[in-house]
Amino acid sequence: MRNASSALIAFRNSGQSDKKQLKLVSPADGYALKVHETSARTVAAGTPLVTIGDTGKYEIVIDVLSTDAVSIQPQDAVLIDGWGGAATLRARVRLVEPQAFTKISALGVEEQRVNVIADPVDALGPLGDGYRIEARIIIWSAPDVVKVPGSSLFRVGDAWHVFVVRNGRAREREVRTGQRNQDETQILSGLKRDEIIIRYPGNQISDGVRVTSAAP
Numbered sequence: 001m002r003n004a005s006s007a008l009i010a011f012r013n014s015g016q017s018d019k020k021q022l023k024l025v026s027p028a029d030g031y032a033l034k035v036h037e038t039s040a041r042t043v044a045a046g047t048p049l050v051t052i053g054d055t056g057k058y059e060i061v062i063d064v065l066s067t068d069a070v071s072i073q074p075q076d077a078v079l080i081d082g083w084g085g086a087a088t089l090r091a092r093v094r095l096v097e098p099q100a101f102t103k104i105s106a107l108g109v110e111e112q113r114v115n116v117i118a119d120p121v122d123a124l125g126p127l128g129d130g131y132r133i134e135a136r137i138i139i140w141s142a143p144d145v146v147k148v149p150g151s152s153l154f155r156v157g158d159a160w161h162v163f164v165v166r167n168g169r170a171r172e173r174e175v176r177t178g179q180r181n182q183d184e185t186q187i188l189s190g191l192k193r194d195e196i197i198i199r200y201p202g203n204q205i206s207d208g209v210r211v212t213s214a215a216p
Contacts, residue, residue, distance in 0.1 A: 024049070026050075026052050027052075028052055028054070029052075029054065030052045030053050030054040030055070031052070031053060031054075031055055032050050032051070032052060033051045033052065033053045033129045034050070034051040035049075035050050035051075036048045036049055036050065036051065037049050037050075053129055055128070055129070058120060058124055058127070058129070059094070059117055059118065059119060059120075060078070060080070060091050060117070060118040060119070060120065060133065060135065061115050061116075061117060061118075062078070062115070062116045062117075062118060062135045062137070063103065063113045063114065063115050063116070064113060064114055064116055064137070065111060065112070065113060065114075066100045066112040066113060066114050069096055069100075069114035069116065071139045072093060072096050072116055072137055072139055073093065073096075073139070074093050074094060074095065074096070075092055075093060076092070076093040076137055076138060076139055077090065077091075077092060077093075077137075077138040078090065078091040078092060078093060078118045078135050078136070078137050078138070079091075079135065079136045079138070080133050080134070080135050081133075081134045081135075081136070082132070082133060082134030083127055083131065083132070083133045083134070084126075084131075085125065085126075087122075089120065089121075089122045089124065090120075090121040090122045091118040091119060091120045091121055091122075091135075092118060092119055092121055093116055093117070093118050093137065094117050094118060094119050095116070095117040096114060096116050096117075097114055097115045097116070097117070099114075100112045100113060100114045101113060101114075101115075116137065118135070140179050142179075142186075145178075145186050145187075146186070146187040146191055146192070146193055147184045147185060147186050147187060148162065148175075148184065148185055148187055148191070148197055149183065149184060149185075149199055150180060150181075150182070150183060150184060150185050151199050151200050152197045152198060152199045152200075152201070153175075153177070153185060154201060156174070159174050160174070160175055160176075160177050161173060161174050161175065162175055162190075162191070162197050162198070162201075163197060163198040163201050163205055163207075164191070164195050164196065164197055164198075165195075165196040165197070165198065165211055165213075168210055168211065168212070169208055169209065169210055169211065170198060170201075170205050170206070170207065170208065170209050170210075170211050171207060171208070172206075172207040173190055173191070174190055175187050175188075175189065175190030175191055176188040176189045176190055196213075198211065
């Protein structure tokens with residue numbers, strides 16, 4: 001109440017007390033995206049009243065795990081799916097924010113996440129402020145690589161191994177891996193293109209055991 005009274009006294013002393021309205025000017029051109037105060041009341045200085053935005057200058061905010069954020073760099077390509085349309089939209093990373101925040105996952109686990117800010121490359125069409133999207137950030141790419149499903153790899157000491165099918169038998173082989181994601185792993189050496197490997201090798205698979213292909 002004291003703050004409100006002080007503001008009214010200053011308003012009267014300014015010589016504007018005979019006016020019924022105080023004119024507020026937006027600091028920028030744009031559309032009113034959100035009205036924070038819909039009812040008449042006394043507010044403190046600095047209280048948000050209306051959110052103004054330029055719908056022609058949208059940015060994309062993607063929150064990622066902090067362990068993933070360390071691999072993301074400005075100018076990395078971004079692919080946008082799951083926004084409601086059939087096409088995949090393109091964007092480019094502008095900024096990886098320097099501070100993480102805590103977010104509770106759907107499983108109730110606390111995660112440290114970081115906001116990645118991207119600028120659209122393609123027109124966003126009907127997308128608007130606060131819309132949901134799914135984004136994939138490309139941190140590495142190569143035009144021609146040998147890769148295997150991550151489920152086919154297993155550890156032997158410090159090395160990665162796979163089972164290759166040759167002449168109807170499983171043959172254990174050491175491989176050298178490169179880039180990987182949650183589904184696939186790049187093979188730098190140890191495998192040739194189009195060789196057949198075994199996914200999900202269990203304890204019943206060993207070097208030399210006879211195997212048959214399962215029907216697709």
